[in-house]
Amino acid sequence: DIVMTQSPDSLAVSLGERATINCKSSQSVLYSSNNKNYLAWYQQKPGQPPKVLMYWASTRESGVPDRFSGSGSGTDFTLTISSLQAEDVAVYYCQQYYITPQTFGQGTKVEIK
């Protein structure tokens, strides 16, 4: 199974400041035949299911604010919130869909400083 490791486990950021979450996979999730990274990011607020933010590592889901961006390739990925808003307080998960079983990182809790 591919192990997904996120860092940090939690972070506190001031409103309007940048938040950066890292995700590392135990093997590459880049499919060479189409040059796509099979990596998604999800946001989960209390009492709600996860909601997809980014897929193919850097494609923003429809309706997701452009302050969210994703980058990286192969085994190392980053989710950036360029200007943290109060509604961004949540737990964020990366997930690989390169092979089954699809696996998630342990989550990063983002709070307001």
Place this chain on the structure above:
Amino acid sequence: EVQLVESGGDLVQPGGSLRLSCAASGFTFSNYWMHWVRQGPEKGPVWVSRINPDGSSTDYAHSVKGRFTISRDNAKNTLYLQMNSLRVEDTAVYYCVRVPYYMEVWGKGTTVTVSS
């Protein structure tokens, strides 16, 4: 509106059985792979099982293989998860998820509690 609505969660004793259902609406159900994902208390999501659009191919997480069975009825736009030999560690919210590649659409979940 695309919607997935799970049902069937309950409190059950260890060794018991449950069948979860997921009613899909707002899209052509028979075109999509469908998955079950669970999330234990204060834990991250964990993939459980998947089924292809016509129901001919299934996969399971190691932890549930041989105990859980995923199925679908495309005429009824419904996904199922039959859970047998339930264990305390199966306690979780179970989500039905539409998956073109990534986990695009999630239901609100149904809660399964395994306890004596």
